[in-house]
Amino acid sequence: QVQLVQSGAEVKKPGASVKVSCKASGYTFTSYGISWVRQAPGQGLEWMGWISAYNGNTNYAQKLQGRVTMTTDTSTSTAYMELRSLRSDDTAVYYCGAGRGLPDYWGQGTLVTVSS
């Protein structure tokens, strides 16, 4: 069965960077892309971007352009999302999701807290 296992919770100071990982199993990694979605406390879901695990093509949300980078490592079936210049409003649970476009399968989420 498809499983996505994400890295653990992070606490960062404003201005720092965070890199969250998402290790996939149970399917051929290059068959799906990986979406990243975040959820601020008590809020709804926000799509951050998508990366093709097949060729590395990316599509990022406009509001995060320049601050976010999504990558994949096909040798370990792992996707990464790096967010730079963190602000307090980046505090959220970050999810990865595997799918051809829309996320069909979801990771367990990674809480990133940005606080001075």
Place this chain on the structure above:
Amino acid sequence: DVVMTQSPLSLPVTLGQPASISCRSSQSLVHSDGNTYLNWFQQRPGQSPRRLIYKVSNRDSGVPDRFSGSGSGTDFTLKISRVEAEDVGVYYCMQGTHWPLTFGGGTKVEIK
């Protein structure tokens, strides 16, 4: 960007009664390949989202048949025929036809 508008925001339902959630998009979700990429997700309290319905009306494996999706173009509906206690949570529609992908704001289903 395609705006996804869900209603209602909150839906108190009596156990065993039906529930219906509307999702409207600001433009047609029919893709040039003929498919309509509209999914429904359930997020129970404290859990990750889980896909229930894909491409408007296809129920995922393991999803009870009391859940059904319908609609076309810009107007979509998720129905629960008889609400059970385990259905409490927030339901989101999401479109995958146009970049950037966008979510509806969510509908919170709770038991009266």
